[in-house]
Amino acid sequence: MMDIVDKIKGIEGVKVTVQRENRIFVDVSEDKVISTLYNMKLIGFHQLSVQNVIDRIKDNKFEIFYVLYSREYKINAIVRTWIDRENPVIKTADKIYPSAHTWEREISEMFGIKVDGNEDSGKPFILENWKDLPPMRKDFDSVKYSSEHFVFRHSEGENE
Amino acid sequence: MEKMTEEQVKSIANMLRKRSLWMIHYCTGCGAMELPPTMTSRYDMERFGLAPYVTSRQADILLITGYLNVKTLRRVITVYEQMLDPKYVIGFGSCTLNGGVYWDSYAVIKQLDRYIPADLYIAGCMPRPEAVISAFRHLMELIDSGKADGYKRYKRNLAYYKENQRKVLG
Ligand code: SF4
Numbered sequence: 001m002m003d004i005v006d007k008i009k010g011i012e013g014v015k016v017t018v019q020r021e022n023r024i025f026v027d028v029s030e031d032k033v034i035s036t037l038y039n040m041k042l043i044g045f046h047q048l049s050v051q052n053v054i055d056r057i058k059d060n061k062f063e064i065f066y067v068l069y070s071r072e073y074k075i076n077a078i079v080r081t082w083i084d085r086e087n088p089v090i091k092t093a094d095k096i097y098p099s100a101h102t103w104e105r106e107i108s109e110m111f112g113i114k115v116d117g118n119e120d121s122g123k124p125f126i127l128e129n130w131k132d133l134p135p136m137r138k139d140f141d142s143v144k145y146s147s148e149h150f151v152f153r154h155s156e157g158e159n160e
Numbered sequence: 161m162e163k164m165t166e167e168q169v170k171s172i173a174n175m176l177r178k179r180s181l182w183m184i185h186y187c188t189g190c191g192a193m194e195l196p197p198t199m200t201s202r203y204d205m206e207r208f209g210l211a212p213y214v215t216s217r218q219a220d221i222l223l224i225t226g227y228l229n230v231k232t233l234r235r236v237i238t239v240y241e242q243m244l245d246p247k248y249v250i251g252f253g254s255c256t257l258n259g260g261v262y263w264d265s266y267a268v269i270k271q272l273d274r275y276i277p278a279d280l281y282i283a284g285c286m287p288r289p290e291a292v293i294s295a296f297r298h299l300m301e302l303i304d305s306g307k308a309d310g311y312k313r314y315k316r317n318l319a320y321y322k323e324n325q326r327k328v329l330g
Contacts, residue, residue: 127230127231128230128329132266135266135267140266142264142266145266146264146266149328150268150269150271151271151274152259152263152271153258153259
């Protein structure tokens, strides 16, 4: 395990934290994500398990993370980066990990993040006729939206 | 032989109908897991003349399990409208009734019977096969007594249902 950590530390601009056995956090700045992912794949992390976003609204940031897995070493490595919440744009990773293409499409719909280089980002994916804030943002008020659009049952019986 | 009255014909039709029900189940929310034991030898719903079916055009019962959201509601309505009369709808689980634990979700439509008429609900999460079977038995009674008239209500109140559908589906 430690030799892998050393190899990852060799990538330019990364901050590596070993959280526990077989789980490593790799923090990078926004502009180095793609090159880091490329190098991680060269090291042996061939699988992108999950790519998603956490809305860090208190810091006014989106946390983008890529959960990578290596079957060879049985290690999870999580590449993380933070971008501003205003006009969020990330670069596509689908040339390195093809499955990122679909994850990014979901991210762009659920968080309103534009994905440069992914021609499907911004196209409707899961939601239909969505006109509000992207629903996974923390400042989106789900209760309010739900009560405005869908009627709650208060009394018994059918509403005829 | 005397000629049968219309009432008598209807009641015989209902009696026969309730003994041969085919069910299409729409399981995008939850509960699909409860149906295999209901259908197969453990609880064996075929002893009541019920059978699972794969196409909407031949089915009599539409069993909808769990939450419906804007996306799945559109499909459910298509399936429902493809079914031939007489047709019956059973809502399974709290979500079809009032949204269940997803009452505050941005996508879950909460009340099934605003969009298509439900003949019966099985409340609670999740209904075990016993509850499903007892719902079927209850539905049979409703059919026998002519009270399972959701498909007639759908035609009668089409404007109401269509307006509700349009409101959420756009
Ligand atoms: S809350 Fe109940 S009805 Fe809704 S999906 Fe869960 S188990 Fe099914």
